[in-house]
Amino acid sequence: MTTLNLTQSELPGLKQFRAEGCLSYLIYDRATRSAALIDPVLELMDDYRTYLADHRLKLVWALDTHTHADHFSASQEIRNQYDVPIGMSATTECARATHKFKHGEELQVGELTVRVLATPGHTPDSVSYFVSGLVFTGDTLFVGGSGRTDFPGADPAQQFGSIHQVLEKLPGSTLILPGHDYNDYLFSTLEVESRKNPHWLLKDVLPFTELKRSELVNTSHAAQEEIKKRILFNLTSQAASQMGSQRFGAATACGVASKESAQYASINVQKYLPKLQTKAKDKDATKSQEVLFIDVREVDEFAEGHMPETRNIPLSELGLNLPELLKVRRVYVSCLSGRRSSMAAKTLSYLGVEDVVNVTGGYQAWTQAGYPVVKA
Numbered sequence: 001m002t003t004l005n006l007t008q009s010e011l012p013g014l015k016q017f018r019a020e021g022c023l024s025y026l027i028y029d030r031a032t033r034s035a036a037l038i039d040p041v042l043e044l045m046d047d048y049r050t051y052l053a054d055h056r057l058k059l060v061w062a063l064d065t066h067t068h069a070d071h072f073s074a075s076q077e078i079r080n081q082y083d084v085p086i087g088m089s090a091t092t093e094c095a096r097a098t099h100k101f102k103h104g105e106e107l108q109v110g111e112l113t114v115r116v117l118a119t120p121g122h123t124p125d126s127v128s129y130f131v132s133g134l135v136f137t138g139d140t141l142f143v144g145g146s147g148r149t150d151f152p153g154a155d156p157a158q159q160f161g162s163i164h165q166v167l168e169k170l171p172g173s174t175l176i177l178p179g180h181d182y183n184d185y186l187f188s189t190l191e192v193e194s195r196k197n198p199h200w201l202l203k204d205v206l207p208f209t210e211l212k213r214s215e216l217v218n219t220s221h222a223a224q225e226e227i228k229k230r231i232l233f234n235l236t237s238q239a240a241s242q243m244g245s246q247r248f249g250a251a252t253a254c255g256v257a258s259k260e261s262a263q264y265a266s267i268n269v270q271k272y273l274p275k276l277q278t279k280a281k282d283k284d285a286t287k288s289q290e291v292l293f294i295d296v297r298e299v300d301e302f303a304e305g306h307m308p309e310t311r312n313i314p315l316s317e318l319g320l321n322l323p324e325l326l327k328v329r330r331v332y333v334s335c336l337s338g339r340r341s342s343m344a345a346k347t348l349s350y351l352g353v354e355d356v357v358n359v360t361g362g363y364q365a366w367t368q369a370g371y372p373v374v375k376a
Helices: 042-054 075-082 156-169 190-196 205-214 221-235 244-248 269-281 299-304 319-325 339-350 362-368
Strands: 013-019 022-028 034-038 058-063 086-089 099-101 106-109 112-118 127-131 134-138 175-178 265-267 291-295 330-334 356-359
Touching: 013 042, 022 042, 022 134, 022 175, 034 106, 042 075, 058 075, 058 106, 075 086, 086 112, 112 156, 127 156, 156 190, 156 205, 175 319, 265 269, 269 291, 269 330, 269 362, 330 339, 330 362, 339 356
Parallel strands: 034 058, 058 086, 086 099, 134 175, 265 356, 291 330, 330 356
Antiparallel strands: 013 022, 022 034, 106 112, 112 127, 127 134
16 A cells, blocks of 8 residues: 655645534645545635635545534535535435445546545444545544544444554554544544554453443533534535525534643744754755754745745645654744644644744744745
8 A cells, every 4th residue: 555655746735624623635636636625514615615726726526534413514515516526435325425435446536546445433434535645534533532423323333443444454654634633633643543542542342332432422402403404414415505594503523632732842933043044054964954944834825925944844734744754853843823833843743753843923923023034
């Protein structure tokens, strides 16, 4: 199976979208510009449209990992607007699915080959999508946990099997891109989760089942009605225009936050300035490569203005560069205000990057201090 030992041109394009703990992904082939949306959220349709247009991408698939109970899926809206097929599990009862994939079947996104893995447990129709060393796990496996098993049709024993009989067989370097995040982790790897995830560490089905029972959520009547509303909508091919005001109901969490909190250092721009000045003067290429100065804003943001000597790695593509980041002695991370960089720093620290430092205040604080700016 393919891992992340790829050249930069071979790596897929990747964009993560976040909405109240729900994560969706746009993955695309850099050569053909063909793209697929995974677990799209209805409230983010404007964001998807803008990103597709700005990056000149051609959408060819809408993929759901399962029938969602926490949000309204945008897969039907995407099909209506872009005339693309909808892929789901062979076991799904969803009326909108145009292609129902069995375990091990494959689909194409340009030159990218996506393998469908049946990973039931959270729902009977849960699947994961494996492509180029990445696995989109939906609600089967989270960073530091796994999805709820108290929804209709859920089965903790099946979820245990999906983790240990399916996902565990993938290479350890495989990047995990989950369907939810409640603790500011962007991604993980199978190797790290096999060591740190308390759900993964349970190697017998009975303790795992007991753990999932202990996590059962005392759901109010109003929340139960919201869950039913979402499931019923996501099972149909109903258009968003038919929903009325119901689309604005409160979201339902499909898991709990990881209890582990990774630690990382911080630095303000006043102390960051001399670090960059030293790098600019350093003629020892070997020494300078031991420390990376990265800006995790989007490419267009970075081009409009950035700190000198910094390298742009967009937040969503940070995981694609993980092998390189794990080799360096220290990584400084900045963004616009410090919010995105703090998530990046926390994630990299969790994954074992030796020394991660978040630049507080980010580019805004840098420009307010009157420091030099580079435009590209």
